[in-house]
Amino acid sequence: MRGLIISAPASGSGKTTVMLGLARALSGAGVAVQAFKSGPDYIDPAFHRAATGRASWNLDTWAMGRDRIASLIHGGDGAIALAEGSMGLFDGVATAGLSGTGATADLAALTGWPVVVVLDASGQAQTTAAVARGLATFRDGVTVAGVILNRVASPRHEALIRAGMAEAGLAVFGCLPRNAATELPERHLGLVQAEETGDLDARLDALADLARAYLDLAALQGAARPCSLPPATVPPVPPPAERIALARDAAFSFIYPHLIAGWRAMGATILPFSPLADEAPDPTATACWLPGGYPELHAARLADCATFRDGLAAFAATRPVHGECGGYMAMGAGLVAADGTRHRMAGLLGLETSFAKRRMHLGYRVAELDAPHLPPRARGHEFHYATILSQPDAPLAQVWDATGAGVPETGSRRGQATGTFFHLIGEDA
Structure with a gap:
């Protein structure tokens, strides 16, 4: 299964809304999307499932070994995998666990899936490219395929950022305008749960409309690469009872x-x-x-x-x-x-x-x-x-x-x- 990882420099950059819009748009076009979530998050996978119609699995390099992660990936039935990162691309704990520190970058290195970086462009222009280039060159074995610019204020703002990205040698897969209507409701532990969001389908459809209008879906699919982990079979965690x-x-x-x-x-x-x-x-x-x-x-x-x-x-x-x-x-x-x-x-x-x-x-x-x-x-x-x-x-x-x-x-x-x-x-x- 070819895959991409949707990540960002920090939380709050918009990777969840980009992930959901992209997943919904591709699914609506007949592409079988298998979603994953990097790290320990029990809220986002329910949104992924609503967007794609398929169960989404957590891939956690600190709490899971390589074979466990491989078994979950190769057990998926999608044509393309989209894995949503957590926090910033390189953010993990100080001490490695079973196959990494829990950082999204560890999952990228483990799977060979390229990273698409979602950048909050508000309050900056060409400097956005410096941030992206730093992410792209920070660690060997982590490939940044390109960026998606979020919260772009105007055509002039977009042109300045694109010029910076061209100088940095990074592909731009799309620019999303500022649009408060795309924000999902939150509370103290994260997003309000999918089953509690009464207008979830309408929100997902709106995000898909934005993805179709502003993202290069064909280029994103073309950037996906096969998983480098070989298939593995690992017994599930035993149930507490029958x-x-x-x-x-x-x-x-x-x-x-x-x-x-x-x-x-x-x-x-x-x-x-x-x-x-x-x-x-x-x-x-x-x-x-x-x-x-x-x-x-x-x-x-x-x-x-x-x-x-x-x-x-x-x-x-x-x-x-x-x-x-x-x-x-x-x-x-x-x-x-x-x-x-x-x-x-x-x-x-x-x-x-x-x-x-x-x-x-x-x-x-x-x-x-x-x-x-x-x-x-x-x-x-x-x-x-x-x-x-x-x-x-x-x-x-x-x-x-x-x-x-x-x-x-x-x-x-x-x-x-x-x-x-x-x-x-x-x-x-």
Whole structure:
């Protein structure tokens, strides 16, 4: 599968809107697009799926080995791969993981896919070319195929930037004008989720219209190159049980798509239920999984969901229940919302968390876990703003960050109820 990587010098440059517009435009023209996301992001893949009609997979060089990445790439069925980068092109952690530092550039070097750099041209002209040339020459083994200029103010502005790019010897695949209507709504953990964006199809169609009008789609397809990684087969991360009750709604949706696909590939049955609809886990399930999400935005509603709370407690009396981040908080005794109001949670664990005292927790994690339904050693990612007020139960894991330093967010366990603040990406090699 030929591929391109859509990256940028920094977050906020417009790579997600470019990625979605390009993916939607090519898909609308009958091109089978297989989308990927570089790094630990559980929101963007849902937008990719909406744009292309195909599941999008995370490719994470810190948390995944070369063979795992190869198996996900070669398992795709598209004619062209579009991989959206994260942060800036060379931004990763200080210590390499299983196949890199998590930087988009590591994925580019690993796959041989050329990079298309999205440049925010606002506030500069020819200097944009200096930035692009610096990115193109910074690291051997990373090929920059060209640039897409975003937020261009006028034809004169465009002409000045194009002159700079010609001098730098870099191709320009298109120039997008300033257009606030292309922005997608955001909140504190990133974009508002795809399933919560009621006019998503209209927004994607508008982005596709811009791509068709302002981007050279034929040249972009021509710049794509085959993946240099040879095919590989790697067993998926084992499922926690044969029948998994999976919480799935606006409050609980942060789970990596490759995990669910892998569980299904290993014969597990996924049984979705909605805590926000006051549903209990399916009684025929043999384990329950509460992903992360936004319980803090729905805390008052969750506190009133007695059927969910009682059903979860009954389930946990005989079978494993595991929560990640938001799911872990929902399993606790209470959650203090941003306005200072405490709301009752499920009470499977004694955890008390607060969003009135916000503090960002962000980074890769390695953990040794002590629970039969979880991998003994795992890699994941933590990203939340909650403060722990109390965590009285026994720790679930020993947890380290990407540098090997221990972190205090060890998760906890009580009986068959377990929870962590980090999201599982895969097993540690």
